[in-house]
Amino acid sequence: MIFVACWHIVELLTQPQSDFDFGVPIANFPSSKSSSSDPWEDFSSIFRRGQQPLPQTWADVFGPLRKGTVDDLVIVGQIGQSLDGRIATESGHSKYINGPAGLLHLHRLRALVDVVVVGVGTALADDPQLTVRGVAGPQPSRVVIDPKGRLGADARIFADNGVRRLLITAQGTRCAPPPGVEIVALPAAEGCIAPSAILSALAGYGMRRILIEGGANTVSRFLAAGCLDRLHVMVAPIILGAGGPGLILPPLERADQAQRMPIRVHKIEDDVLFDCDLSDQRVALGIAKKST
Numbered sequence: 001m002i003f004v005a006c007w008h009i010v011e012l013l014t015q016p017q018s019d020f021d022f023g024v025p026i027a028n029f030p031s032s033k034s035s036s037s038d039p040w041e042d043f044s045s046i047f048r049r050g051q052q053p054l055p056q057t058w059a060d061v062f063g064p065l066r067k068g069t070v071d072d073l074v075i076v077g078q079i080g081q082s083l084d085g086r087i088a089t090e091s092g093h094s095k096y097i098n099g100p101a102g103l104l105h106l107h108r109l110r111a112l113v114d115v116v117v118v119g120v121g122t123a124l125a126d127d128p129q130l131t132v133r134g135v136a137g138p139q140p141s142r143v144v145i146d147p148k149g150r151l152g153a154d155a156r157i158f159a160d161n162g163v164r165r166l167l168i169t170a171q172g173t174r175c176a177p178p179p180g181v182e183i184v185a186l187p188a189a190e191g192c193i194a195p196s197a198i199l200s201a202l203a204g205y206g207m208r209r210i211l212i213e214g215g216a217n218t219v220s221r222f223l224a225a226g227c228l229d230r231l232h233v234m235v236a237p238i239i240l241g242a243g244g245p246g247l248i249l250p251p252l253e254r255a256d257q258a259q260r261m262p263i264r265v266h267k268i269e270d271d272v273l274f275d276c277d278l279s280d281q282r283v284a285l286g287i288a289k290k291s292t
């Protein structure tokens, strides 16, 4: 038992260069990687098969992502922020706002979805890989929303690791991603591509579970358009003082006009996950069933 735990820690410490460095052992949130008796691997395959009840360990946190409630899509936004609501420092640095267990949670989310979507701001600032490395699981497809074609061909999001890679841009924009990256050109009004059009395009590729991973600008657009089923806000017990704000939405006159929604709260080591149920405000996208 002790040997197995040590082995997992060694594995985490010897990950190849990555977006996230899991340098600290995980204590009270289950974690393990790549063995036939890996509880997470079992969980994720049962989750995808969709018939059996989910094992209890992760059922509360990931169960709501298994099946769509409004249509066949399940769209989850995520944001990791400080106690004072910042997702990055003033210079745009955001590694690592959340602790190791919060980061493992993000990799688990990636392992359960069909596709991970980021805005070009994140791709430029962080050059993320958006792969599953901290846990066992299938690699999701990767999408960047880049309406003006600002992202260079050497961005790691475009790297070929056998998964589908899409560049969503505005119609009429010239883009030059590397070979193998598919360009999806959609109509834009004043620079904004309707999130519902992005989701319909992804659904057309058979992508059903969709993670909108950031940044704040992108997640806020999907939220404002009623295009999220759930929002995972992972709050880290740190105060950044200044820097990139979390959600950015139109101002309200009064506090009692604030959006309220059912939530589930999970303590994930030092971080606190607010799992917000937005299904009441989710627009129906009328997608035909394409379940995996």
Ligand SMILES: NC(=O)c1ccc[n+]([C@@H]2O[C@H](COP(=O)([O-])OP(=O)(O)OC[C@H]3O[C@@H](n4cnc5c(N)ncnc54)[C@H](OP(=O)(O)O)[C@@H]3O)[C@@H](O)[C@H]2O)c1
Residues within 6 Å of the ligand: 078, 079, 080, 081, 087, 088, 091, 092, 093, 094, 095, 097, 118, 119, 120, 121, 122, 123, 125, 126, 145, 146, 147, 148, 150, 191, 192, 193, 194, 195, 213, 214, 215, 216, 217, 218, 219, 221, 244
């Ligand atoms: N803590 C976290 O959870 C987390 C996660 C991810 C990123 N980050 C941090 O967040 C920062 C980047 O976030 P950000 O909010 O500045 O940028 P972002 O959301 O990554 O990207 C925003 C840009 O993407 C394009 N875009 C996204 N949705 C669009 C739509 N529907 N239609 C048209 N264009 C769309 C636009 O590009 P154009 O500007 O070209 O029009 C937009 O300005 C970085 O500092 C990064 O480190 C933090």
